[in-house]
Amino acid sequence: xxxxxxxxxAFAEEAPAAGGGPFxxxxxxxxxxxxxxxxxxxxxxxxxxxxxxxxxxLSQIQKGDSIVTTGGLYxxxxxxxxxxxxxxxxxxxxxxxxxxxxxxxKPQG
Numbered sequence: 051x052x053x054x055x056x057x058x059x060a061f062a063e064e065a066p067a068a069g070g071g072p073f074x075x076x077x078x079x080x081x082x083x084x085x086x087x088x089x090x091x092x093x094x095x096x097x098x099x100x101x102x103x104x105x106x107x108l109s110q111i112q113k114g115d116s117i118v119t120t121g122g123l124y125x126x127x128x129x130x131x132x133x134x135x136x137x138x139x140x141x142x143x144x145x146x147x148x149x150x151x152x153x154x155x156k157p158q159g
Contacts, residue, residue: 107155108149108150108155110155111149111152111155112127112130112158113127113128113129113130114126114127115155115156115157115158116158117135117137117152117153117154117155117156118153118156119137119151119153120151120152123137123139123145123147124139125137125138125139125145126138133148133149134147134148134149135147135148135152
């Protein structure tokens, strides 16, 4: 019985009075707002920037560029259309690839 006395006392204590006004409710929401701001600057914003750069890179693809697809194929661009790119991955081996599947572009040179 003596071992359970501190637990019983902890449950017997009165809870603090609820309703500290609008300031206390603001303090309870503040950690969530701070967490969202941290996520925005560390996760969301960099991903948006990277997606914007990738879209710009895809719009600059031209005939003769060397590319790497997301599947890991290396090749040279033979022709470009609105949705697809024809890529030569070996001598006389041509593959049509979706523009979105291009990961890296190396300009002609």
